[in-house]
Each structure stands twice: as structure tokens, then as C-alpha cells.
Amino acid sequence: MDACTLQELLDTLGEPMLRVLTAPAGLTAPVSEVLLHDARDPFPRSAPGALLLMVGARAGDVGPLAHDAAAAGMAGLVVRDKDGQPDTVAAAKAHGLALLAVDEDAAWHHVHLLLASAIGSRPGPASSGAAVGDLFALANAVAAAVGGATVIEDARQRILAYSTVPGQVVDEARRQGILGRQVPSSPENTEQYRVLFAAPGPVRLAALDDELPRLAVAIRAGGETLGSVWVVDDGHIGPDAEDALTRGASTAALLLLRARASEELSRHLTSDLLRRLLDGTADPAGAAHRLGLAVGTPVRVAAFALDGTVSAPDGEQTALRLLDLVRLQCEARYGRQACVLVDGSVYALLPAAGAGGSPTRAEQRASGRGGERHKRFAEDIVRRAGQALRVPVRAGLGDVVPDLAAVRGSRDDADLVLRVLGPDEDVAAVTEVRARVTLLRLRELIGEQRGLTAGAWREVLAHDAEQGTDYARTLVCWLDAGCDVARAAKLLAVHPNTCRYRLRHAQQHLRIDLDDPNERLVLWLQLRTLGGLRGADRA
Structure with a gap:
């Protein structure tokens, strides 16, 4: 095989895992191996083409390390995103070294394994x-x-x-x-x-x-x-x-x-363990130990599925290939993987902790703001999988939960996200589509209770069907618009007087009290959830 180049590393790993901050020798520079910096060990005198991981290096160390790395013939340095400051970039440029950045939450030993594998220096x-x-x-x-x-x-x-x-x-x-x-x-x-x-x-x-x-x-x-x-x-x-x-x-x-058999058995056992975590039958403490997670590590479930609107040839085989792709990316990002294929969806367990094992402040707030790192990771998988499988792939991220005991709830969230994604959406976190998810759950809960399905909404739909009126959609648009006739008319694309006429006749003919806030709320919920109507273009 020819020597691996920086460009091949980027093509293999891609963002957000690996970014180039500077490459004075160009992206065709060969890369031979990856080394971990340890201040306690002598610096290598000769390591042509090596990448040096700047583990524990401080800002003041960069200049001398860059000098020594250049003297040893190294190809470049690897820092965390937060350490890629202008002074670091300038030092790398001055010594003709490439400077690469990895996600600030990635563990250094995971980065080492990932880069070594991509370079071809890690045994199989x-x-x-x-x-x-x-x-x-x-x-x-x-x-x-x-x-x-x-x-x-x-x-x-x-x-x-x-x-x-x-x-x-x-x-x-x-x-x-x-x-x-x-x-x-x-x-x-x-x-x-x-x-x-x-x-x-x-x-x-x-x-x-x-x-x-x-x-x-x-x-x-x-x-x-x-x-x-x-x-x-x-x-x-x-x-x-x-x-x-x-x-x-x-x-x-x-x-x-x-x-090979040992690796396959390990993957099988890990998949079986995640399957039992997802359905709530696994012991959380034992599962945490087997998955290499500290007890109390916050996690979230990501669900990946082939777009159901597209017919995939050999759907079962394509789903298995999707499993392999998700597993590979999870192994690359987190060092260990917990992925399983269940009923056509690939589920991945994503730890929401920093490299040290404790949740970062950003991850502690992740469930409130969508978990941007996890979302970028899922978007990258969806993009890569779509290109490799030639079938659109979608992903839903469940809520961040405090430990493995609550994984089932995060899995339920992820499943619901997949169900409510719009035609132009391929990835979303539950926090971003909470309203749609809530309406979906309400529709399911209301539909199971005979007493909750009764009401004026049925009479409205029946009247529209028999008389050719458009009362149901008019009511939904008016309620969606906060009872503002002008806004409702704009949604309906009619004159405001037409909207007022329909509302007045709906009250008279169907005995609906639109002045009663309770009746408005129940009517809106039933028309939106059970009737499947909506006034605006969004759900």
C-alpha cells in the first residue's frame, strides 16, 4: 500500500472528528504513524511522517514541541479543538508542520486508536x-x-x-x-x-x-x-x-x-445487552460495567432507520449494512460501541460525558438544547450512510437520561422523533420536535379512551363531509392563529369576512360555544390529534 496522506485521513475520518487547522506542506504529505506525547519520556529523535498527539501539553509547550517534532521529521501535531489557538497555529506553520484538531470531548486513547487504524498502523x-x-x-x-x-x-x-x-x-x-x-x-x-x-x-x-x-x-x-x-x-x-x-x-x-470469533462473540453479547437495556430488562449496574461506563454516566439513545418513503432493494441486508456503518462510526468516536438492529432500526447508545467520564456542563444542559455534539455526530452518520447505501437515512435522538436505568425512555423518545420527522428533515433531537411528539402521544392516548374520542369534532367533520363546508379546517386555522380572524384568513387564503361567516355558522348549526376556553381547547386538541388537521404548514 502507498503511504497514507493527510487527505486520506480527512476522507476516512472527516468532520467533526478531525479538522485541519493548517497544512504548510499540503494535504499530500505522507503520514506513517501516530504517537502519544508524554512529557516524562524522551522525545523521539527520528519519527518521519509521524503525527504527535499533544496530550497534556500547555500553551507554552507548543513552540518547543513543534521545534522538536520538525527536527524529528514528523508530519504534524494533533490538538483538541479548544487548544487550536492562533499561537498554536502560528507555531505549527513556522516549523512546517500540519496542525489537526479533534473534538474536545474525545478521549486521547480513542483518538490514538482511530488515527492508527486509519493510517494502517493498527493491527487487525x-x-x-x-x-x-x-x-x-x-x-x-x-x-x-x-x-x-x-x-x-x-x-x-x-x-x-x-x-x-x-x-x-x-x-x-x-x-x-x-x-x-x-x-x-x-x-x-x-x-x-x-x-x-x-x-x-x-x-x-x-x-x-x-x-x-x-x-x-x-x-x-x-x-x-x-x-x-x-x-x-x-x-x-x-x-x-x-x-x-x-x-x-x-x-x-x-x-x-x-x-475473530472472540470479537464476534463480544459484539454479539454487547448487542444483546443493549437490546435488553432498550426494553428495560437488563441490570443497569452490571450493564454499565460490561459497557465500560461509570455508574451514573448520563447517556442517550440514537435511532437510525432507512427512509420508509423510499423502497430499498434487499431491505434486510441494507439494514444490516447500516448497522455496520453506525457501529464503525461509534467505535471510531467512543472507542467502544453498543449498537443493535431491532425491528429495522439501528440503535446506538451514546455517552453524554466528557473524556474524563464526568458529564461536562454542556452535556448536562444537552437535553435542554438538543445535544449539539450528538446531533452533529448523527448528521455525519446519516450523510455517510446515505452515500454508502444510496438510500436516504434518518436519525432521531432521544433525551439525555441520567443513567442506564432510564435508557428505555430515551429509546422511546428516539422512536417518536423518527415518526414525526418532516419530509425535509433527516435528523432531529426530541427537544427540537417536542410539540410534535407530544401531540402524537396525545393522539395515541386519546384514541385508546372511548370517552375522550367523543365530542363536537365528530359533528364538525360529518357536517363538512355531508354539506361540503370547510368548518373543521377553518376552526383549526382560527385556533392555531390564537383566535385572530385576520391571521386565520391568511392561513385559509380567504377574506376575513369569509372566515367570520364560517365561524358564526359553525356555532349556530353545530352548537359550539367558541367563547368557552375549555371547549376551544378540547375541540382544537381533538381536531389536531384525532382529526389529523392542521392550520399552518408545520405540524
Whole structure:
């Protein structure tokens, strides 16, 4: 693969997760790895193409750090939004460094994982937990048995593990691959991989340029190629090297499959847990522990669904792809994900806390002002999903609730938002459409009670149907207009005298007392909720 560039990082992650504040060398500058700044550790003397995460750096530290980063050949610095001040931008420009900003609430370790994954320096699913340790141990075992420095790669040529047996010869290609955790791309390398993956067993590959020859074998399980094992052949590998390498590849296949199964099981358990939280049957304290949330962490539910007005081919498969897209973005943003597909909607649990685990003041006020960060996040998912699936996607955000015990209520909110979104809306928080949601709930509650469905509203609609009058809509417009005849006439597009005439005859023929505020309120509610009428263009 070619080196990742700043432009590719932006295309992969996009706003609001990642923004460029300055890029003196342009967006085609290569990026090789991502490093966490730690003031207690020595600064790297050489790290060409690296991005440095400015963890804990203060304003006065930026100048010296930018100087050292430029001296080490780094590509740029990464700060939080709030730290991207003019002095910081100027320091980066002065030293020819790119300056990137991430969301101020994002945890640094989440940012590190996200950027590393996008750059291609993070191992795949097999790198988590014990699996990565097992792979490194296996690489050392193969190196000792075969007699050459060994690396284990996945099917995308990402280096998952490498041997560290003392005294074994390595060349520059191996060093560069380990540094970037990615095999450099070239036509010669591509041809060697083609030969390797076509062969039924180990293959001896000639040296390329200044490299040493290689002995390699594909890692397979059934008919699937999972990766490969490569050994540097410096002329000292053993006579039974091919057998030892074949055994090593077989063990690597088991480890990679075990890691994949472990990840799938973890996702399944997390999805099942969220499903039970959504229907109110899970233990909140136990769920918080399993989801990595502190007890009492405020959360909210976001619901994503395909636009019901558009027919999607293979709707079930499209919904599963939507689940994958939402899950990927949640993993990127929060480091851990809790997403599940239920009855065609994808639900995601969004923590409403800052990076330190405690709710920020902004998030404490989120339910009152729509949760702007969550809304921007949902809008980004909707945009990306719509482009990828070629089907419009809509999202509803429930209220922020104080803990996991109240998740069901936030889920109900999110479902209601999806139901009341207008034709030109694709994302909304419940606080933004509260009136519409309340009317919808009232319609459902009133419709369930026979005594609440009786009243003059039925007579009004019946009279209109029989006599061809327009009393019902006139009454709704007049009530929507605050009993102002002139405004009601404008809504109806008639003369005010016509409006007055209709109101007077409605009172006379249908015995409606429009001077009684209680009767006006009940009539308006019933016509709006049960009759489905509205005077203005908005619900």
C-alpha cells in the first residue's frame, strides 16, 4: 500500500472528528504513524511522517514541541479543538508542520486508536487482548525453529507481529515494515504476494533490490486466506525450515480465527445487552460495567432507520449494512460501541460525558438544547450512510437520561422523533420536535379512551363531509392563529369576512360555544390529534 496522506485521513475520518487547522506542506504529505506525547519520556529523535498527539501539553509547550517534532521529521501535531489557538497555529506553520484538531470531548486513547487504524498502523482484529501476545510468541517460536527473523501479516499486508530473537539478521525493508506496521507497496511486492497466495505451500522468493531473500507461506483456513508468515533468509535457515514454517502458519490460522470469533462473540453479547437495556430488562449496574461506563454516566439513545418513503432493494441486508456503518462510526468516536438492529432500526447508545467520564456542563444542559455534539455526530452518520447505501437515512435522538436505568425512555423518545420527522428533515433531537411528539402521544392516548374520542369534532367533520363546508379546517386555522380572524384568513387564503361567516355558522348549526376556553381547547386538541388537521404548514 502507498503511504497514507493527510487527505486520506480527512476522507476516512472527516468532520467533526478531525479538522485541519493548517497544512504548510499540503494535504499530500505522507503520514506513517501516530504517537502519544508524554512529557516524562524522551522525545523521539527520528519519527518521519509521524503525527504527535499533544496530550497534556500547555500553551507554552507548543513552540518547543513543534521545534522538536520538525527536527524529528514528523508530519504534524494533533490538538483538541479548544487548544487550536492562533499561537498554536502560528507555531505549527513556522516549523512546517500540519496542525489537526479533534473534538474536545474525545478521549486521547480513542483518538490514538482511530488515527492508527486509519493510517494502517493498527493491527487487525487479531491484535486485541491475548491474541496479539500469542502472535508475537508464535513469531519468536517460528524464528527460532526456522532460523530467520519472522513477521506475521494479515491479508491486507499489515504486520500483526514480529520476532525479536537476538542475533538474527534483518534488512531495511523489514525495519520499515515494522516501523509503519505495513508492508510498503510496490509492483515487485505485489507480484510476490500473487505468487505466494497462488502456491499451496511455502515459497522461496528472490531478493528485491537491497533486501535479503524470503521464505514465506500463506495462512489459510478452509478456502479463506487470512494472512502470511515471512522469514528473512540470510543463508542460515535450517533444512526443515519449510515444515516448521507450515506448522507455524497452521497455528497462526487458529489464533487469527480465535481472535475473530472472540470479537464476534463480544459484539454479539454487547448487542444483546443493549437490546435488553432498550426494553428495560437488563441490570443497569452490571450493564454499565460490561459497557465500560461509570455508574451514573448520563447517556442517550440514537435511532437510525432507512427512509420508509423510499423502497430499498434487499431491505434486510441494507439494514444490516447500516448497522455496520453506525457501529464503525461509534467505535471510531467512543472507542467502544453498543449498537443493535431491532425491528429495522439501528440503535446506538451514546455517552453524554466528557473524556474524563464526568458529564461536562454542556452535556448536562444537552437535553435542554438538543445535544449539539450528538446531533452533529448523527448528521455525519446519516450523510455517510446515505452515500454508502444510496438510500436516504434518518436519525432521531432521544433525551439525555441520567443513567442506564432510564435508557428505555430515551429509546422511546428516539422512536417518536423518527415518526414525526418532516419530509425535509433527516435528523432531529426530541427537544427540537417536542410539540410534535407530544401531540402524537396525545393522539395515541386519546384514541385508546372511548370517552375522550367523543365530542363536537365528530359533528364538525360529518357536517363538512355531508354539506361540503370547510368548518373543521377553518376552526383549526382560527385556533392555531390564537383566535385572530385576520391571521386565520391568511392561513385559509380567504377574506376575513369569509372566515367570520364560517365561524358564526359553525356555532349556530353545530352548537359550539367558541367563547368557552375549555371547549376551544378540547375541540382544537381533538381536531389536531384525532382529526389529523392542521392550520399552518408545520405540524
